[in-house]
Amino acid sequence: MNFELVLLAVPTLAKGFWLTAVLTLISVAIGFNLGLALAVMRLSKNKAFSSFAKGYSTVFRGTPLLVQLFLFYYGLGQLSFVRDNPVLWWIVGDGVHCAVMALALNTAAYTSEILRGGLMSIPGGLVEAAQACGMSRLLCFRRITFPLAIRQALPAYGNELVLVVKGTSLASTITVLEITGHAKRLMSQTYAILEVFAIAGVLYLLINLVLITLVRLLEAHLTRYLPR
């Protein structure tokens, strides 16, 4: 380990740290809502909704994130109607926007499966009781089904959050300068692979430690009425 190189690498990689955090935050925010909608669609009695949600999750879980990134960034970027449409080009034309889209669509598929598991674990009696009290379907979902489902799904969802953080490193392949992007650039400038990637690893670990702690706190908060 060369200490001078560490001093050079830490501030450079810290610049990527914030972009990694932002990529994670925005794609999780979009992906969670999309995933929730997909989970509800999947459990809906409407055949069209449920088969769409099923197909979506099969396609996005069945293909690698790297392939999805390349398809969106390089693939869609070659179509002239995408290039001429200002809204589409705003998304696809910029590496960061494109990475957020791919990550959000990808995590939505996994989130939908996790939430579906949570929603299916709710005993039918609870829903029936809520309906007997006169709750509308939306109110029952908001007060009974969703809070219980999220409590059930949280441990698995925490795992998915960690995977999203690690997935952001693939954005470096489409010119995004997040932690890995800066690390690759530093590697070709200094060839100090050990130092640079060790620091990059520590930064990812830091983000994930914070996330895991937050999820644990939330879990403790949600299960505070349960006997231990």
Place this chain on the structure above:
Amino acid sequence: MLNMGNQNMKLKSLLLATFFAAGLSAAQAAEGELSIGTEGEYPPWSMADSAGNVTGFDADVGNLLCAKLEMKCNFVVQAFDGLIPALKAKRFDIIISGMSITAERKKQINFSAGYAELANMFVVKKDSDLAGIKDIETLLKSLDGRTVGVQAGTTHAHFMEKRASSAVLKTYDTLDQMQIDLASGRVEAAFADASALQDFLARPDGKEFQFVDVKVLSTVDPTLGEGIGVGIAQENTELKARIDKALCALVADGSIGKASQTWFKTDISRPCQ
């Protein structure tokens, strides 16, 4: 039954032995075989097909060199920014991948004498205001705040970081990816070898683009190197001496010049001093 089991064991150990032998020869390079690391995605220098066959100027230089040294060539395809780490890890004996000799790379590996040198140039859209610039200083100043594409780990990337640090630099793993982004307008200019960019300009998606008429040579800045050499591991001094001698002869008898004419329509061979 017992016999069958024995045979199975024998077969397994035989298979294992073959695997180990294969592993050893890849790592140490059996006597008489020269394994050459090359990028395989940098036309017309080095193009690998799906079967692993390598063609291009690099392949020609490699094959000429092997013939001169009376060794058998074995090409190993590896992304450009991983070539030096892989050579240091002894994945192959030498690098022939249009690699420019630079001071930074020399800290990591040794180089043969330069056997070729060519101009580096910028490509921009024909209607760009950069298109008419004629001198390097004006050009570098005009790049302020513009997005410029380069290939990761190349001398072009180092040059841009040093001499045009106010430009927004986008680095790509392969030249193909950079050219896709140039064609789609994600970068305003691309900086690379004139030969590689010539290839892009000849393609349908390159027809709206042109060179900026400024040849950026290694005299402008030492980051651009001392020409192109064969990369050799630092401890391999005996091999370096043999390669230097062979390359000098190949340049002197015009073989490398001839290969250069085939791929670049111009002679880029560099006489050894």
